[in-house]
Amino acid sequence: MDVVVFGTGQMSRLAWHRLTCESPHQVVAFTVDAAWITEASFCGLPVVPFEALDDRFPPDRVAMFVPLSYRDLSRMRIRKYNEAKARGYGFVSVVTSAAGIDPGVEIGENCFIDSTAIIRPFSRIGDNCAVSEGAVISHDVSVGNHCFVSCAAVVGGGASIGEQCVLALNCTVLNGLRVAPRCLIGAGAVLTADTEEDGVYVGIPARRRERPAT
Numbered sequence: 001m002d003v004v005v006f007g008t009g010q011m012s013r014l015a016w017h018r019l020t021c022e023s024p025h026q027v028v029a030f031t032v033d034a035a036w037i038t039e040a041s042f043c044g045l046p047v048v049p050f051e052a053l054d055d056r057f058p059p060d061r062v063a064m065f066v067p068l069s070y071r072d073l074s075r076m077r078i079r080k081y082n083e084a085k086a087r088g089y090g091f092v093s094v095v096t097s098a099a100g101i102d103p104g105v106e107i108g109e110n111c112f113i114d115s116t117a118i119i120r121p122f123s124r125i126g127d128n129c130a131v132s133e134g135a136v137i138s139h140d141v142s143v144g145n146h147c148f149v150s151c152a153a154v155v156g157g158g159a160s161i162g163e164q165c166v167l168a169l170n171c172t173v174l175n176g177l178r179v180a181p182r183c184l185i186g187a188g189a190v191l192t193a194d195t196e197e198d199g200v201y202v203g204i205p206a207r208r209r210e211r212p213a214t
Contacts, residue, residue, distance in 0.1 A: 022096050107125045131143075174191060
């Protein structure tokens, strides 16, 4: 399957590397919004304006992969994923060979499961998610769409992670807890109780901290 990768940043370069070295797919181009194009090529491949992607790489010829950052609770990644989906594009997922994925795990589309991530049986990873190196997702865990699980984060058995959550570096979610949608669990935090929507939780044990006014 030929694949077009969105973006020309570090995450897109990593996705290109994983797709090239560890998948049956072939990256044929990168795409970004026309206003953000600064060079005609990236990693030796053409950079095509996203607005005109259909002309050169129509959805019946290629799939897409959208690996943008978790910043702002992944809102940019969600927006571009939804735009491409509305234009008829399908998506591939990247699951590296060094990831430990047990039988019985469900992984959605446009997901990036990186090296040494571990996902135990009967867990489900939704669409448009990333699970980084060294993260551990235990058995019977549900991870909603558009989530980002950072390096060395640990999610205990039976926990539920709502849509559009970010679990930062080395945080821990204890068994059976419910992380409500659009929560950020801070680096190194240990979550010992369910959360409320749109919260930032930091510390040991983790406590809610109000978002700064914007």
